[in-house]
Amino acid sequence: MECRVKRFGVLTSGGDAPGLNAAIRALCRTAKCKYGMEAVGIFNGYRGLINGDMRILSEPDISGLIAQGGTILGTSREKPFKNPTVNEATGLLPVEAIKENYKKWNLDALVCIGGNGTNTTASLLFQSGLNVIGLPKTIDNDIEGSDVTFGFYTALDVATDAVDRIHSTACSHSRIMVVEVMGHKVGWLGLYSGISGGADAVLIPEIPYDINSVVEKIKERRNSGKNFSVIVVAEGAKSKAEALLDKKAFKKARASMHTSIGFRVAKEIEEATGLECRVTVVGYLQRSGTPSSYDRLFSTYIGSAAADFLAEEKFGNLVAVQNGIITAVPLDSVAGKTKGIPLDHPMLKTARDMGICLGE
Numbered sequence: 001m002e003c004r005v006k007r008f009g010v011l012t013s014g015g016d017a018p019g020l021n022a023a024i025r026a027l028c029r030t031a032k033c034k035y036g037m038e039a040v041g042i043f044n045g046y047r048g049l050i051n052g053d054m055r056i057l058s059e060p061d062i063s064g065l066i067a068q069g070g071t072i073l074g075t076s077r078e079k080p081f082k083n084p085t086v087n088e089a090t091g092l093l094p095v096e097a098i099k100e101n102y103k104k105w106n107l108d109a110l111v112c113i114g115g116n117g118t119n120t121t122a123s124l125l126f127q128s129g130l131n132v133i134g135l136p137k138t139i140d141n142d143i144e145g146s147d148v149t150f151g152f153y154t155a156l157d158v159a160t161d162a163v164d165r166i167h168s169t170a171c172s173h174s175r176i177m178v179v180e181v182m183g184h185k186v187g188w189l190g191l192y193s194g195i196s197g198g199a200d201a202v203l204i205p206e207i208p209y210d211i212n213s214v215v216e217k218i219k220e221r222r223n224s225g226k227n228f229s230v231i232v233v234a235e236g237a238k239s240k241a242e243a244l245l246d247k248k249a250f251k252k253a254r255a256s257m258h259t260s261i262g263f264r265v266a267k268e269i270e271e272a273t274g275l276e277c278r279v280t281v282v283g284y285l286q287r288s289g290t291p292s293s294y295d296r297l298f299s300t301y302i303g304s305a306a307a308d309f310l311a312e313e314k315f316g317n318l319v320a321v322q323n324g325i326i327t328a329v330p331l332d333s334v335a336g337k338t339k340g341i342p343l344d345h346p347m348l349k350t351a352r353d354m355g356i357c358l359g360e
């Protein structure tokens with residue numbers, strides 16, 4: 001079959017994640033070796049596409065990337081469809097500038113690697129006439145249509161290590177340790193690191209918490225002779241009262257907190273128990289550094305399949321994985337959605353059966 005895609009652009013957008021470089025490498029390598037395509041690197045996400053900040057990627061550009069963290073292309077959170085700023089020099093709106101640069105650089109297609117925001121923009125660009133495919137990257141694992149996203153398992157390893165390590169100091173000092181992990185509005189990192197790190201309680205956004213239930217768990221542990229407790233709090237966790245607020249009121253309440261949720265939970269526990277609490281925010285370490293072997297494999301699997309998608313002109317799709325198999329999922333079915341933990345997820349049952357308090 002003759003391959004009509006001769007040249008494509010590739011960009012990474014949104015928060016970085018381990019495995020981005022491995023995916024770029026796999027995409028460009030397969031595209032060149034198998035199909036003879038040429039790759040154009042677009043710098044700093046959609047911003048580079050708007051400003052024409054791009055160049056052809058040569059062989060050395062895509063070498064030595066499999067173990068490298070971050071993204072050689074840089075990234076930004078630019079959202080061209082939400083940006084009404086007209087460029088003074090060209091008189092173009094961001095989306096118009098994107099179309100101009102796509103034409104000017106003779107691109108036959110565009111590969112957008114990113115999370116929910118990136119794939120929503122990718123979907124809109126496809127609808128406005130560009131040949132676009134999306135790749136599912138995020139440490140949050142919250143992209144609809146793909147069982148897993150790359151970056152998630154590396155971040156999970158880091159978060160698990162933090163929960164693991166905190167046990168020794170918690171025990172030495174007879175303290176309650178709160179470990180706050182990332183995950184944006186979902187609890188995948190929280191639940192999985194809580195289970196794999198052996199936490200006593202895990203608070204996630206999908207299950208609004210009642211602090212009394214955490215306090216009960218801590219007391220129960222003390223009564224059975226355990227002098228410390230480890231509580232994992234996902235950054236998006238919310239109380240039962242907050243869960244009743246509408247989006248605007250919730251945002252306002254959170255802004256007035258002036259601190260992240262882990263600190264509030266620690267304060268609530270301290271006030272209710274009189275026990276000493278400490279907070280550790282694992283933060284950006286979760287998305288920094290070299291990808292795990294799982295993420296290297298997974299990024300390579302998806303990146304290489306993306307080249308097939310280009311050759312087969314499967315535009316308007318996310319290169320997703322379902323039950324281990326590469327699957328084309330329409331971008332418009334992914335756009336604007338967030339994949340939280342379903343309330344009947346088997347890992348929630350495992351947590352409850354193991355006596356892990358979920359704040360219910």
Ligand code: F6P
Nearest residue numbers: 015115138139140182183184287
């Ligand atoms: O989406 C990935 C993520 O790391 C989230 O877990 C976190 O909430 C957010 O990005 C942090 O974003 P920023 O890079 O804008 O601080």
